Amino acid sequence: MNIPAPCCATCGSHAVVKSGHNSSGTQQYLCKACGAHRVLVAKSPATDPERKTMVLRAVEVERLGLRAAERVFGVTRQTIARWLEKKPKLSRR
Numbered sequence: 779m780n781i782p783a784p785c786c787a788t789c790g791s792h793a794v795v796k797s798g799h800n801s802s803g804t805q806q807y808l809c810k811a812c813g814a815h816r817v818l819v820a821k822s823p824a825t826d827p828e829r830k831t832m833v834l835r836a837v838e839v840e841r842l843g844l845r846a847a848e849r850v851f852g853v854t855r856q857t858i859a860r861w862l863e864k865k866p867k868l869s870r871r
């Protein structure tokens with residue numbers, strides 16, 4: 779079995795060691811190169827900017843309801859509503 783070597787999400791270094799867990803129980807890593815202390819891959823799809831753009835486009839352009847978007851994309855409607863308040867309107871083209 780080939781397990782990919784973990785690398786730092788901040789600087790890309792492979793000099794990372796396991797360093798406890800965060801409040802939700804996810805493994806955290808300490809980067810020996812830059813000193814970052816965090817999870818390697820964020821669990822939430824809400825942190826993926828490409829996915830965020832896709833969700834906002836579905837809600838604004840395709841007129842998908844917030845509850846429907848919540849079911850389809852797995853992002854809570856409160857989060858989507860917050861994005862809509864902060865983000866300028868997308869063009870329809």
Ligand SMILES: [Zn+2]
Binds near residue numbers: 786788791809810813
């Ligand atoms: Zn690093």
